[in-house]
Amino acid sequence: MNDRGSRRDRLLSRLVQAAFVIGLLALWYLATTRWGVSHLLLPNPLLVWREFVDVLSSGEFLPDLAVTLGELAIAFLISSFSGVTVGYLISRSQYLIRVFEPLLAGIYSIPIILFLPLYVLLLGLGPASKIALGGTISFFPIVLSTIAGFGYVERIYITAARSMGATYYQLFRYVLLPAALPVILSGLRMGFTVALLSILGSETLASLAGLGHRIVHLAESMDMARMFAYIVFAVAIAALLNTVVSALEARGKRR
Amino acid sequence: MNVSVNAAAADPRPAAFYLRIVHGIKRRPWIARLLVIAALILMWEVAARYLVDPMFLSPPSRVATSFDMLFATPGVPAALQATLWELAVAFLISVVIGLPLGLAIGLSRFSYRSFMPIVMLLYGTPQITILPIFILYFGIGPASKIAFGVSHGIFPIVITVVAGVQNIKPILLTSARSMGANRWQIFRWVVFPHMIPSFFAGMRLGMTGVLLGVLLAELYVSTAGIGYFTTMFTQNFDSTRLLGLITTLAAMAVILNEAVRRAELHFGRWRRFEAGRQA
Amino acid sequence: MTANNIAVKIRNVSHQFGEKGDRHHVQALQQTSLDIARGELLCLIGPSGCGKSTLLNIIGGLVKPTSGTVEIGNTVVDGPLPQEIAFVFQENALFPWNTVLENVMLGLMFQGVPRAERMARAQKSLAAVGLADFMHHYPGQLSGGMRQRAALARALSLQTNILLMDEPFGALDEQTRMILGEDLSVLLARSGKTIVFVTHSLGEAVFLADRVAVFSARPGTIKDVIAVDEPHPRKPEFVTTDKFTTLRNKLYTLLHDEIRRAAAEAGERPTAADIAT
Numbered sequence: 094m095n096d097r098g099s100r101r102d103r104l105l106s107r108l109v110q111a112a113f114v115i116g117l118l119a120l121w122y123l124a125t126t127r128w129g130v131s132h133l134l135l136p137n138p139l140l141v142w143r144e145f146v147d148v149l150s151s152g153e154f155l156p157d158l159a160v161t162l163g164e165l166a167i168a169f170l171i172s173s174f175s176g177v178t179v180g181y182l183i184s185r186s187q188y189l190i191r192v193f194e195p196l197l198a199g200i201y202s203i204p205i206i207l208f209l210p211l212y213v214l215l216l217g218l219g220p221a222s223k224i225a226l227g228g229t230i231s232f233f234p235i236v237l238s239t240i241a242g243f244g245y246v247e248r249i250y251i252t253a254a255r256s257m258g259a260t261y262y263q264l265f266r267y268v269l270l271p272a273a274l275p276v277i278l279s280g281l282r283m284g285f286t287v288a289l290l291s292i293l294g295s296e297t298l299a300s301l302a303g304l305g306h307r308i309v310h311l312a313e314s315m316d317m318a319r320m321f322a323y324i325v326f327a328v329a330i331a332a333l334l335n336t337v338v339s340a341l342e343a344r345g346k347r348r
Numbered sequence: 349m350n351v352s353v354n355a356a357a358a359d360p361r362p363a364a365f366y367l368r369i370v371h372g373i374k375r376r377p378w379i380a381r382l383l384v385i386a387a388l389i390l391m392w393e394v395a396a397r398y399l400v401d402p403m404f405l406s407p408p409s410r411v412a413t414s415f416d417m418l419f420a421t422p423g424v425p426a427a428l429q430a431t432l433w434e435l436a437v438a439f440l441i442s443v444v445i446g447l448p449l450g451l452a453i454g455l456s457r458f459s460y461r462s463f464m465p466i467v468m469l470l471y472g473t474p475q476i477t478i479l480p481i482f483i484l485y486f487g488i489g490p491a492s493k494i495a496f497g498v499s500h501g502i503f504p505i506v507i508t509v510v511a512g513v514q515n516i517k518p519i520l521l522t523s524a525r526s527m528g529a530n531r532w533q534i535f536r537w538v539v540f541p542h543m544i545p546s547f548f549a550g551m552r553l554g555m556t557g558v559l560l561g562v563l564l565a566e567l568y569v570s571t572a573g574i575g576y577f578t579t580m581f582t583q584n585f586d587s588t589r590l591l592g593l594i595t596t597l598a599a600m601a602v603i604l605n606e607a608v609r610r611a612e613l614h615f616g617r618w619r620r621f622e623a624g625r626q627a
Numbered sequence: 628m629t630a631n632n633i634a635v636k637i638r639n640v641s642h643q644f645g646e647k648g649d650r651h652h653v654q655a656l657q658q659t660s661l662d663i664a665r666g667e668l669l670c671l672i673g674p675s676g677c678g679k680s681t682l683l684n685i686i687g688g689l690v691k692p693t694s695g696t697v698e699i700g701n702t703v704v705d706g707p708l709p710q711e712i713a714f715v716f717q718e719n720a721l722f723p724w725n726t727v728l729e730n731v732m733l734g735l736m737f738q739g740v741p742r743a744e745r746m747a748r749a750q751k752s753l754a755a756v757g758l759a760d761f762m763h764h765y766p767g768q769l770s771g772g773m774r775q776r777a778a779l780a781r782a783l784s785l786q787t788n789i790l791l792m793d794e795p796f797g798a799l800d801e802q803t804r805m806i807l808g809e810d811l812s813v814l815l816a817r818s819g820k821t822i823v824f825v826t827h828s829l830g831e832a833v834f835l836a837d838r839v840a841v842f843s844a845r846p847g848t849i850k851d852v853i854a855v856d857e858p859h860p861r862k863p864e865f866v867t868t869d870k871f872t873t874l875r876n877k878l879y880t881l882l883h884d885e886i887r888r889a890a891a892e893a894g895e896r897p898t899a900a901d902i903a904t
Contacts, residue, residue, distance in 0.1 A: 106461035113466055134485065191377040196384060203601040204560045207594050209567065210578040214587055215404050294476045298567050305476065312480035320480070327477045335472065523720040526689060527737040527785065528709025537733055541724045618724040621767025 136318035145322035154326060160303040161292060164220050168227030169288045173281055176232050180239025180277075190244045194237065201233035206294055213299050223295045223303070231288035238280020242273030275346045282342045286335060293327065304330070406588040411595065418592040427573045428596065431566055434490050435604065438497030438558045443551060446502045450509025450550075455539070464510065471503040475561075479568055488572055493565040500561030504553035512546025513539055545616035548608075555608045559601050634789060634821040635663040635686060640695030642681055654846035655681045656692070661840060661849060665788075668815065668822040668859075670832040672878065673842025674889035679825045680793050682847075686823060687712050687791045699789070709738045713782035715792040720778055721766040727753065727777045728762040734781045752784035753777070755814065772803040779811070783818075790815075790822045797827065808834055809863055816859035829882070833874045834861055841881045844889040851881055 118138065124130040125137045148154050183189045209226055216222040246269055254268045296305025304327045311320035373379050389408050396407035419425055453463050479496060486492030516539060524538050563574075570579040574597070581590035640659045645652040655678040663669050671679040684690040686697050688707045697704040699711055714720075721730050731749035740748065753762055756776040766774050775795055782790055796804040808831055815822060826832050832839045836855055843850045855874055857865060865871055 102458055103461065106458060109462035110465060188374060188377065188380075192380040192384065196381050199602075202556060202605050203598050204556075204563050206560070206567070207563060207597050207601075210582045210590055211587070211594060214582050214585065214590060290474055290476060293474055294564060297476055297479055298564070308477055309480055312484060324477045324481075328473050331474045331477075332472070517719060519716055519718075519720050520722060522689060523714065523716060524737060526687060526707050526709065526712070526714040527734045528707060528739065529737040533737060537736075538722065541722070544724070618765050618767060621765050622723050 133315060133317060136321055140318040141321040141325070144319045145325055148319070148322050148326060154304075154323070157302060157304045157307045158330070160220060161296065161305070164223045164227060164292050164296075164303065165289055168224045168292060169231060169285055171224070171228040172231040172284055172288065173235055175228075176235030176280075176284065177239050177277065180236040181243055183236075184240045184243035187244075190240055194240055194244075197233060197237055197240075201237065205230045205233075206291060206298075209295050209298055212295075218299055218301050220302075223292050223300065226295050227288045227292045230291040231284040233284075234287060235277075235280045235284040238276050238283070239273070242276035242280070243269055246272040278342045278345045282338050285338050289331060289334060293331075402587075403585045404587060406591050410588055411591045414588050415592055415596075418589045418596075421577070421589065424577055424593070427577060428600075430490060431493075431562065431574055431597070432600065434493045434497065434562050434566075435558060435600075437490075438494045438501060438562055439555060441494070441498045442501035442505055442554050442558060445498070446505030446550070446554065447509055447547065449502075450506040450547075451513065451543075453506065454510035454513030454543075455535075460510065460514065467503070467506055467510075471507065475499060476564065479564060482565065483569060488569045492569075493562045493573075496565040497558040497561035501554040501558035504557055505547070505550040508546045508550030508553065509543060512543035512550075516542045545612070545619040548612035548615045552605070552608045552612050555604055559604065563597065563601075632665050633662045634665040634667075634699065635661075635823070636696075636698040637661045637663070637682070637686065638696050638698070640682065640685060640692045640697065642678065642685060642690070642692045642694075656685075657846035657848045659695070659848050661852070663821060663823060664837075665821055666819050667837040668824060668835055670836035670839045671823065671825045671842065672827070672829070672832045672839055672882065673847060674844050674882065674886040675827075676845050676847075676889055676893065677842040677885070678845065678847030679842050683791050683793050683823060683825050687714055709785065709787075711787050712789045712791060713785040713787040715775070715778050715782045715790065715795045717794045718771070718774070718798040721774060721781070723766050726763045726765055727758060727769070727780075730766070730777065731781045731784050734785060738785050748784050748786075749780075752780040755783065756780045757810070770803075771799050772807060775799065775807060779814075783814075788821060790820050792822065792824045794825050794827065796831065804828070804831065809861075811835065813860045829875050829878045830866065832878065833871055834866060839878060841878065842885070844885045845892065850885070853877060853881075 121135070121138050125132065125135050183193050206226070208229070209222070212222040212225050216225055250268050250272060251264065254264050259267070292303070293305045296303035297309055298305075300306040304323065308320055308323050308327065311317075311323060373383070392405075393407045393409060396402065396405040396410075453459050453467070475496075482492045482496045482499075486495050520538055520542070521534060524534050529537070566574040567578060569575045574593070577593060578590065581587075581593065638660050640656055641654075642656040643652065643654045655676075659678075659682060661669075671682065673679050681690065685692045686699075686704065688704045691705070699708065721727070722733065725733060728746075728749055731753060732745045735745040735748060736742075750759070750762065753759055756779055758773060758776055758780060761769060761773060761777075766777065769777070778795070782792075796807055799807070812835060824832075824835060833855055837859075839853045839855065840849050841851045841853065842848070853874065857870070
């Protein structure tokens with residue numbers, strides 16, 4: 094395979110992707126303007142763009158965004174602290190790992206969103222139930238990866254450090270922590286993503302405020318163009334947050 | 349459990365007995381796990397009975413004995429059946445579309461480079477934001493639940509099939525070629541079997557996705573199906589039946605997940621030998 | 628070597644990867660020629676990156692040389708010749724999802740052997756390498772040495788005239804190599820196949836080969852060919868004889884400079900400046 098050939102292939106692939114995106118947008122535009130798809134189903138993309146700009150410039154998004162981000166921050170704070178702490182404590186003993194890891198993994202495998210109605214019953218429709226659910230769900234990937242990070246450090250590293258006379262604190266700071274850090278950072282990133290998704294989800298299902306709720310509200314009032322604008326906005330925010338968190342994870346791992 | 353030296357000297361039997369029990373538990377983690385679960389259920393019971401208003405949290409004893417009342421509620425069995433049906437159909441569709449799609453994308457370098465980024469982009473978007481659109485388009489009946497389930501379940505399947513096809517070690521392909529295998533034989537006897545454990549892992553994740561998608565859609569629609577009952581029980585502060593319903597759905601999820609996991613273990617046996625070797 | 632005793636004719640083979648001027652351009656082989664006699668065991672030995680594995684792949688029809696030809700019998704090699712040539716690779720060329728027996732039978736199927744014969748031939752060759760009791764194991768369950776025996780059984784079952792082996796014992800520890808080397812010598816003494824064997828190990832080359840072709844550093848070409856005049860099967864004690872030591876030393880002298888040259892090119896060799904800091 095020569096260089097010139099593969100460069101051409103890569104260019105062709107990019108063209109296919111560009112064609113895909115442009116084609117989709119073109120279909121969307123034609124569907125709403127030429128092919129008579131009802132604007133109650135699919136709003137005109139130009140209209141969506143106008144609403145999007147309006148939402149941004151008027152700052153209408155601010156209260157909902159603040160609610161969502163606030164819930165996310167608190168939920169993640171709770172789950173990361175508790176997840177790392179509990180994960181570390183469990184990881185100290187092989188026996189505890191054998192007992193708890195499958196248990197935690199098993200619970201995480203069921204859709205915990207099912208418990209949202211219970212949380213709403215207990216805590217109401219306000220932010221508390223969203224934070225509680227978000228914290229609960231994101232706890233699991235964090236605790237599991239903390240266990241994996243600390244619990245499965247190569248024996249040889251620990252043996253080597255011990256043989257050189259390391260105290261427990263030194264062992265923790267210079268061997269366990271650096272070894273476990275990449276895995277834990279991955280877990281934190283996953284926890285963050287999952288927290289965001291569950292908060293958006295619980296706002297969609299049962300809430301009085303927040304981005305998820307705003308989208309539902311617009312759907313119910315059939316304001317399609319503005320709803321699409323908010324969806325684009327929410328997706329953009331999620332993408333932004335995920336990119337930032339991934340970059341932080343990579344930064345943390347590089348050292 | 350304090351056993352003082354004096355007590356041990358005075359009557360050694362209870363001490364040894366306790367020690368034997370503790371030793372037995374230490375040797376069998378699954379017993380400890382059951383104990384932990386039992387302890388959690390006990391805490392739930394105590395909290396529900398004495399600490400929290402019964403309106404908000406029903407003790408497990410009452411939930412367990414009220415299942416007959418739950419299933420006698422008109423519409424609940426039908427809603428559960430409908431959900432199960434939606435889960436099965438969504439899973440089937442995800443597999444039937446996901447497998448060939450994954451093969452198509454993974455088998456050619458060009459289609460991988462062209463389409464995989466698109467797949468990953470779509471996979472990364474929070475689909476919950478477009479749930480209202482699914483309901484608007486597909487209605488409040490099973491179609492929207494199935495569609496939303498497929499849209500969650502299909503991605504892990506495609507992604508893992510692509511990985512299973514793409515990360516086959518080149519030496520295996522070279523070896524087959526050196527023995528005279530033609531392109532079809534290489535696909536049938538080398539690429540395809542190599543991909544199968546990944547496919548089953550993908551199905552496991554796909555089932556998780558289908559569960560999430562279908563249940564989210566069900567919970568969203570508060571005028572029919574499961575969502576109707578969760579809304580009703582919540583608004584009526586009927587925590588007993590609500591917990592019963594949630595438990596039933598959770599049990600359904602566990603059984604489905606376990607079934608796919610067992611299948612994965614069976615079909616992925618050779619992978620574990622390889623992994624064990626490299627460990 | 629008379630004309631019809633030559634199994635493989637390599638004529639002026641050169642091979643490069645990439646075009647001249649490309650970043651990844653590598654001249655792997657330069658004007659290599661060699662005649663391999665029918666029934667002989669020829670070792671290719673040389674520093675890393677000297678092109679010996681490339682030459683093996685070219686002989687086997689897996690790679691088309693940028694110039695030059697290889698002839699087997701009277702035909703120019705232009706693709707794999709599964710009826711004539713069987714390969715044994717360094718490692719991991721057994722399909723991990725099939726048992727050892729299934730692996731061998733699959734090879735027979737690819738070659739085109741009718742279904743009725745496959746089981747018997749597979750079992751026979753597995754027995755010949757001492758794996759009769761492990762036929763239904765998966766490669767992941769076997770040790771490295773046993774896996775390579777299975778790979779050898781697969782190649783032998785194909786009953787080709789030519790066997791190409793690319794550092795088959797490279798991933799194994801010294802003791803396993805020794806045992807497998809001795810067993811290989813016994814097996815091959817009986818079969819009369821033509822074998823081309825790539826290795827890094829000087830001792831292995833002298834122990835197994837009838838002739839050893841020594842490669843220069845990249846761009847690889849055959850620097851010298853050394854004959855080992857000792858009948859097969861080689862006795863284990865051959866390793867302790869003076870003849871063995873002399874030949875081994877000769878190889879060492881030929882190779883040492885090439886190895887250092889190759890390492891320096893690859894940037895591996897620390898200079899005095901590096902060590903001082």
